[in-house]
Amino acid sequence: MKVTIDGITVDVEPGTSILNAARQIGGDIVPPAMCYYSKLEGSGGKCRTCLVKVSKGSEKDPRPMPKLVASCRTTVMDGMEVQNITSPEVIEARKGVVEMLLINHPLDCPVCDQAGECHLQDLGYEHGAAKTRYEFDRRTFEKIDIGDKIQLHMTRCILCYRCVFTADQITNTRLHGILNRGDHSEISTYIEKAVDNDFSGNVIDVCPVGALTDKTFRFKNRVWFTKPVEAHRDCDKCCGKVTLWYKGEDVIRVTGRKDVYGEVEEFICNTCRFDTKKTADWTIEGPRKVSHKSVISANHYETMKPLPVVKTNPLLQEANKEQFERETRL
Amino acid sequence: MGRKLLLQHINAPGINTLQGYRQTGGYAAVKKALKTLSPDDVVEEVKKSGLRGRGGAGFPTGMKWSFLAKPEGVPRYLVCNADESEPGTFKDRYLMTKIPHLLIEGMIVASYALGANTSYIYVRGEMMPQIRILEKAIAEAKNVGLLGKNILGTGYDLELYVQPGGGAYICGEETALLESLEGKRGNPRIKPPFPAIAGLYGCPTVVNNVESIAAVVPIINEGGDEYAKIGIGRSTGTKLISASGNINKPGVYEIELGVPVEEFIYSDEYCGGIANGKRLKAVVAGGSSVPILPANLTLKTINNESRLMSYESLSDGGFATGSMMGSGGFIVFDEDQCIVRNTWNFARFYHHESCGQCSPCREGTGWMEKVLHRLEYGHGKMSDMDLLVDVSKKIEGNTICPLGDAAAWPVASAIRHFRDEFEWHVTNAAEATTRNYGLAHYADPLPKIEKAEA
Numbered sequence: 001m002k003v004t005i006d007g008i009t010v011d012v013e014p015g016t017s018i019l020n021a022a023r024q025i026g027g028d029i030v031p032p033a034m035c036y037y038s039k040l041e042g043s044g045g046k047c048r049t050c051l052v053k054v055s056k057g058s059e060k061d062p063r064p065m066p067k068l069v070a071s072c073r074t075t076v077m078d079g080m081e082v083q084n085i086t087s088p089e090v091i092e093a094r095k096g097v098v099e100m101l102l103i104n105h106p107l108d109c110p111v112c113d114q115a116g117e118c119h120l121q122d123l124g125y126e127h128g129a130a131k132t133r134y135e136f137d138r139r140t141f142e143k144i145d146i147g148d149k150i151q152l153h154m155t156r157c158i159l160c161y162r163c164v165f166t167a168d169q170i171t172n173t174r175l176h177g178i179l180n181r182g183d184h185s186e187i188s189t190y191i192e193k194a195v196d197n198d199f200s201g202n203v204i205d206v207c208p209v210g211a212l213t214d215k216t217f218r219f220k221n222r223v224w225f226t227k228p229v230e231a232h233r234d235c236d237k238c239c240g241k242v243t244l245w246y247k248g249e250d251v252i253r254v255t256g257r258k259d260v261y262g263e264v265e266e267f268i269c270n271t272c273r274f275d276t277k278k279t280a281d282w283t284i285e286g287p288r289k290v291s292h293k294s295v296i297s298a299n300h301y302e303t304m305k306p307l308p309v310v311k312t313n314p315l316l317q318e319a320n321k322e323q324f325e326r327e328t329r330l
Numbered sequence: 331m332g333r334k335l336l337l338q339h340i341n342a343p344g345i346n347t348l349q350g351y352r353q354t355g356g357y358a359a360v361k362k363a364l365k366t367l368s369p370d371d372v373v374e375e376v377k378k379s380g381l382r383g384r385g386g387a388g389f390p391t392g393m394k395w396s397f398l399a400k401p402e403g404v405p406r407y408l409v410c411n412a413d414e415s416e417p418g419t420f421k422d423r424y425l426m427t428k429i430p431h432l433l434i435e436g437m438i439v440a441s442y443a444l445g446a447n448t449s450y451i452y453v454r455g456e457m458m459p460q461i462r463i464l465e466k467a468i469a470e471a472k473n474v475g476l477l478g479k480n481i482l483g484t485g486y487d488l489e490l491y492v493q494p495g496g497g498a499y500i501c502g503e504e505t506a507l508l509e510s511l512e513g514k515r516g517n518p519r520i521k522p523p524f525p526a527i528a529g530l531y532g533c534p535t536v537v538n539n540v541e542s543i544a545a546v547v548p549i550i551n552e553g554g555d556e557y558a559k560i561g562i563g564r565s566t567g568t569k570l571i572s573a574s575g576n577i578n579k580p581g582v583y584e585i586e587l588g589v590p591v592e593e594f595i596y597s598d599e600y601c602g603g604i605a606n607g608k609r610l611k612a613v614v615a616g617g618s619s620v621p622i623l624p625a626n627l628t629l630k631t632i633n634n635e636s637r638l639m640s641y642e643s644l645s646d647g648g649f650a651t652g653s654m655m656g657s658g659g660f661i662v663f664d665e666d667q668c669i670v671r672n673t674w675n676f677a678r679f680y681h682h683e684s685c686g687q688c689s690p691c692r693e694g695t696g697w698m699e700k701v702l703h704r705l706e707y708g709h710g711k712m713s714d715m716d717l718l719v720d721v722s723k724k725i726e727g728n729t730i731c732p733l734g735d736a737a738a739w740p741v742a743s744a745i746r747h748f749r750d751e752f753e754w755h756v757t758n759a760a761e762a763t764t765r766n767y768g769l770a771h772y773a774d775p776l777p778k779i780e781k782a783e784a
Contacts (some may be wrong), residue, residue, distance in 0.1 A: 045520035046688050048728050067727045073520045094725030099691035106577070133717060134699045159686060178515065181498065183696040185686035 003076040005029055005052075018071035019050055021260065029084050030261075032094075032123055034101070034208050035160035036072035038263055043165045044072035047158065048097045049123060053090050056081035068093055098127040098255045103134040104183065105209075106155050114210030116223035116295045118156060119262055141186060148330075149215050150204060157211035163187060163203040164296050170199040170267070187211075193218055198237055201273040205256045205264050216274055217245075217253040224295045226252060228288035233281055237269035243288050244279075251277045260291065286328045332599075333560060333587040335548035335568050336541070346463065348470040351431040357476060359550040363439045364484045367550075371442035376546060376575065378554030385411055385502075385539030386617065386657040387732075388641050391546075397526040398444055399534040406439045407535040408449040409511065410543050410772045413502035415454055415494045415619040416751055418659030419608055421570035422540035424582040426453070426460040430467035434490065436543035439550055441488050444536055452507050452685050455495040464492045500682035503731045504537040506531075506685070517687045518731035539657075541570055545624040562588030565640035569655075575662035578602035591615075592629045593637055595662060608664035611769050612748070615644050616656020618676050621671070621743030623653050624772035634776055636655030649743065656694035665769035670755050670762075674702035680737035691734040694725040698741055705752060708759035715745050715752050748772070 001014050003021050007027040012021045021040070022030045031052055036044030044050075050072050054065040055265045059079030068090060071082070084090055084253040102124055141154035164177060164187065178190045204212045226245040233240045247252040256264030276282070290297040310316040318326070344350025347414055351357070363372050377392030397407060402510050410433070426433060433451070439448045453461050464741045468490050471477045472662040479487050493511055505519035508530050516729045529535025545567060549557045558566045565587040574580045577595065579602040585594065595610065613628040614620060631637050632651040637644065641655045663672065682697040686692045698721055704710050722738035729735070745752060750770065755762040 002738050010345050045730060048690055070520065070608075074522075093724070093728050097689055097728065100689045100697075101723065103693050103697060134697060136697075158689065159692065161687075180686070182681060182684040182686045185692070234344060321511075 001076055001078045003078075003080045004083065005082045006084050007246060010154065012076060014071060014075075016076055017044075018052060018054075018069075018074050018076055018080075019044075021076050022082075022084065023240045024073065030069045031084050032118040032126075033072055033261070034119055034123065034158060035162060037162050037165070037206055038261075040165040040169060040206070042168075043160075043162055045070045047101070047160055047167070049092060049094055049101075051093050051097070054080060055083050055087075081156065095129070098123055099129065101135070101158050102128060103132065104139050106140070108156070112156065112210040113218055114156075114207075117262075118210060119208035121245045126291050132217045135203055138155070139183060145215075146203075146212075149201065149270070151213050151215050151218065152187060153213070156209050156211055157187060159185055159187075160208055162206040163179070163206070163212055166203050166206050166267075167200070167327075170197050170202065173179050174259070198271070199267050201263070201270045202256065202267045204273075205207060205267075208262065214253060214273075216277075220252050221247050226295065226296075228290060230257065230288050231282035232284040232285065233272065233276065233283060237271060238272060239266045239268070240272060241266060241280075242268055242272055244284075249279070251279060253283075257288075332584070332589065333568065334561075334584045335428075335557075336425065336432065336485055336544055337504065337584045345429050346427075346467075348431060348467070351429070355433055355551075356431055356549045359437055359547045360438050361482065362549050363442055363488055365565035369443045369445055372439060372546075376443070377548055379549045379557040380554075380561075380564060381445075381542065381545055381549060381557070382565070382641060383539060384541035384545065384569065384657070386416070388655055391538065391542050392524070394538075395444060395536060397524075397528050398536055400445065401534070405448065405533050406444055406446045407448040407533055408437065408444050408532045409504075409530060409535055410437060410449070410451040410539045410540060411502060411504065411507055411537050412451055412453040412457075412460075412540045413498045413507060414540070414657075415456075415502055416657050416659055417573060417676070418574055418614060418661040419617045420572045420574075420659045421658055423457055423460060424570070424572075425540055425544060425570065426457070427463060430460075430463050431471070432465055432544045432547060433464070433540055434471055436479075436546045437490055438481070439546050440469075440538065440543050441490075441536050442486055443546075446492070446536075447487050447531075450491050450493050450511060450530075452493045452495055452511055454502075458494070459636065461492055461494055464675060467714050468492065476586050494592075497677075498548050498734060500685045500731070503733065506731065507537060509728075515769075516734075517518065517685050520730055521586050527565065528717065537626060562638065563642055565642060565655075569639070569658055571639070571660050573601050573658075573660045573662070574665035576608060576655075576667065577603045577662050578605050585639055586771075587638075589639045591637045591639055591644075591673040594660070601662065604662065604664050606664075608666060609769055609773060610662065611665045611667060611772055612663040612669060613653075614659070614661040614663075614740070615653045617659030618661075618679065619651070619657040619732075619737050619739060620654040621649055622673075622747065623651075623743070624747045625769075626773055626776050627651055627747070630776055640764075649739070650746070653743075666766055668706075668766050669744055669748040669751050670702070670706050673741055674699070674706045676740045677702045677737065680733065684733060684737070685731075688728075688730045688734070690725045691729045691737065694721050694734070695737045697721055698737070698782070702741070705755050708755070710752075710756045710759070712753065714756070715749060719745055741764065 001081050005022050008025050010025050018232035033045035033050045051068040052071040056062045058077030144152040146152050178185050179188045204214050229244045231244045242254050243257050244251045256268045339354040342354050373395050381391045382388045496510045498518050500506045501516040503518045506516040509517035525535040568584050571583050583600050596603045610625040614622050631646040643657050645652045677699040684691045684695045721757040722742040725734045726738040751767045
């Protein structure tokens with residue numbers, strides 16, 4: 001099937017969503033997605049950041065769709081024409097959605113562990129206004145411990161339902177869900193019961209904001225001061241392929257390997273995530289590729305290499321001794 | 331005197347019992363449909379009648395039925411949406427209380443037309459008395475072989491169940507209703523797939539309003555063509571209107587579509603005029619979610635034609651100067667009513683009832699409610715009106731289900747038509763808490779046509 005997104009045509013399998021078709025093209029025309037997660041069945045359609053305009057329904061029925069549609073849950077038709085960043089209407093609607101997502105968000109990025117790898121931060125940076133028009137108290141919740149390793153801070157939650165779908169997928173019984181409705185909705189603490197499960201830690205990885213955080217990592221470090229390294233180990237429960245986040249010589253955090261859209265390649269078990277934090281446990285594969293746009297790559301190994309000018313100037317060589325040593329060590 | 335099809339025998343003694351209902355010619359439609367017509371014929375009759383959904387959207391019922399997927403070996407369901415909770419609408423409750431067998435007869439005919447062997451009536455949880463009435467009526471009908479196996483010896487089986495609702499306005503949205511009926515949290519589903527393809531338990535399902543299903547009975551009795559003769563243009567048949575507010579005779583009225591709004595408000599046959607000799611200020615014509623109109627635009631369209639109670643005429647002028655038929659909740663405001671307070675009240679309702687699934691509605695309804703609360707209590711700013719319009723625009727059309735639109739329209743329309751009253755609440759904040767703005771110019775004759783031609 002042929003689908004044209006912002007003037008770029010791509011051939012996709014029938015049944016592909018507009019969002020996934022856009023991801024096959026890649027680049028700036030990929031709509032942002034806060035709630036859709038390709039590994040989670042049933043996710044998507046809720047956050048409305050991925051709204052796009054369908055200017056031509058299909059080859060057979062060229063009528064445009066009357067409303068903007070959620071690209072993550074709308075399947076492509078042959079000959080469909082979609083406008084994302086080329087439609088001012090879409091940009092306007094997306095700005096509106098981002099504003100709505102932010103009015104009750106605490107904006108406590110300076111003390112939030114997710115800062116630096118937060119999708120809402122990226123989204124707000126790209127589409128948000130500098131000042132809020134919301135002049136009322138923001139909603140707040142008490143922090144909740146979900147087991148001894150995970151903390152839920154509902155105040156930051158944007159209700160993407162990803163963690164709910166994760167809990168649904170890793171357990172056979174329905175242990176999770178949403179309590180209350182409207183803007184009082186909160187992630188149910190029944191999710192606590194999923195903590196017995198070996199894969200419960202994955203709710204941290206799927207959370208697009210800082211609502212679910214790793215208690216073994218909380219307040220240990222800003223993410224841009226840590227060094228991500230790809231590693232694996234033999235694990236009898238999961239694939240064992242992870243990203244280790246180093247601070248100096250210590251592994252301070254283990255996460256699943258995330259792709260460019262922030263989605264993990266495979267879920268990892270709690271043993272890998274919480275209990276194996278020694279370099280000796282792992283086989284290091286090499287530094288992790290991080291987008292040059294990400295704040296994390298500010299301290300990435302490749303960019304840590306001293307500049308060519310430093311190598312030719314003895315004075316600067318002396319000043320950057322530590323960096324040179326680290327380079328040879330790695 | 332207009333023709334009555336649904337409420338014709340409403341005052342007959344014992345109409346709520348099977349015997350009383352049969353004495354007035356009840357269950358003739360079941361006999362006629364099951365014994366002489368094929369299911370496709372029934373659908374054809376309903377299509378010919380031009381019946382449009384009475385729940386609010388006004389989608390042609392016959393068309394909806396013909397869209398139902400019919401794969402082999404998969405059950406099909408008919409679900410009756412009796413989760414009537416729109417502020418200002420109470421027609422379905424009246425119908426179910428007074429004449430439950432009409433709904434049951436309609437359910438049998440409609441289920442037969444769709445080939446459903448199990449059908450549900452999803453009744454709002456707060457309507458416990460109506461649930462009991464319906465269950466009693468179903469038991470009566472079952473007793474005489476109108477429900478159950480082999481109905482009237484025709485070989486058609488139908489089981490009819492009443493399901494009390496989960497207690498949320500959102501469960502009246504058809505996909506949320508199906509979720510709730512399945513025993514899940516009543517969150518609207520993301521469409522497509524539409525219920526006609528994958529509805530209840532993943533099977534093809536039709537969801538219809540109580541009044542739409544009840545209207546099938548006169549359609550079968552008299553024939554679709556006869557039914558289509560009543561009414562005006564594409565608004566055929568009769569419609570129940572729940573009239574409330576500052577009128578002399580509030581209540582449920584059955585009107586032939588096409589009655590002038592002015593006649594509906596002022597004639598003794600219907601509302602009987604504004605109570606206490608006051609003057610009309612504004613009307614919400616179709617339940618809380620449709621745009622509000624000031625008196626002058628209620629009685630006349632922008633082209634200075636008389637406005638009629640029909641789907642087309644009420645929406646004449648689009649959202650700029652028109653409203654919608656909606657579910658027929660006709661709320662009348664006299665000159666003593668405060669539009670700001672009313673708008674806040676509606677916004678508070680939608681804030682409370684938003685399911686919280688998608689971001690614009692979850693956050694936006696709360697935001698609008700807070701701003702309107704501030705305006706009503708004299709802490710507003712002049713910029714608030716533009717803010718409200720902007721927020722409502724950002725909700726409208728960007729949500730999963732129509733609740734977002736329903737929350738946005740009343741606010742946007744109130745500011746469009748009553749902006750000076752909102753501004754007066756800012757400039758005369760202290761006075762606004764003690765006194766109403768009054769009628770002002772809202773009933774003035776409309777300006778001459780020149781504007782409309784542009």
